Amino acid sequence: LKHQSKSELLAGKKVLISAGPTQEKIDPVRFFTNRSTGKMGFSLAEAAVDMGAEVTLVTGPVSLELSNDRVKRINITSADEMYDVMHEQFKTHDIVIKSAAVADYRPKVTYAEKMKKNDGPLYLEMERTKDILKSLGLQKENQFLVGFAAETSNPLEYGMKKLENKNLDAVVINNVAVEGAGFGGDTNIATYVHKSHKQKEIQLATKYEVAQKVLTYIASDMKDES
Ligand code: CTP
Ligand code: CA
16 A cells, blocks of 8 residues: 555545435424534545545535535435435445434424414424435445444444444444534544454544545455455
8 A cells, every 4th residue: 555645545436425414394494403514524525535536425404515526415404315315326336424413303294384382382293214324234235334423422332333233344433422523523533443343543633634544444444355
């Protein structure tokens, strides 16, 4: 690898990345969502392009713009829409990274008219969304499939469970309770775990630098497999 510059590590590879939160509609003016801003996913997309890859970025509603036009961006709103687009795109990509914070639940009923308030409390029934990553794990052929795990306790234990349960090739575990990591900020701290259980600690760094490291580990693990 010594003679190969970093910017060529992903040459010829097609990378599919999901980013941001999803929004699950309650009525025409309200929705459920989470604190994801999309920064980690956008950084992955930009770092992958800088390393020579062809990139498709599937993103929930975020206020970010891409700093280069070599990424193909597809905007979605709900978990269901992300499910459809990720499955449409899956087969034509070599590396698939799910950094999106997909809503686990959505309102069972979406009201066509704005809900009116009453005097008493409101009870909203929520139902599960489909687990996109788990479904991709079941359909996997030659893709190198990477998930993210956002945890506030026992990150390694819970993250490894996701690696196994979703049939991933690697998982990037974030302890989102730690200062400098997780939602919103410009930095992250993570542990990259390959399915062989080989672990790499990624120290506090900008999300772009963390993305470069994650992509370098992926490229190296793919090389070992081939
Ligand atoms: N994920 C997904 N579809 C869902 C929920 C999660 O594809 N409906 C993906 C995320 O994009 C991420 C990984 O699964 O790559 C782990 O997400 P996370 O929220 O950490 O784990 P969950 O499996 O949803 O479990 P829990 O939230 O209960 O910890
Ligand atoms: Ca979840």
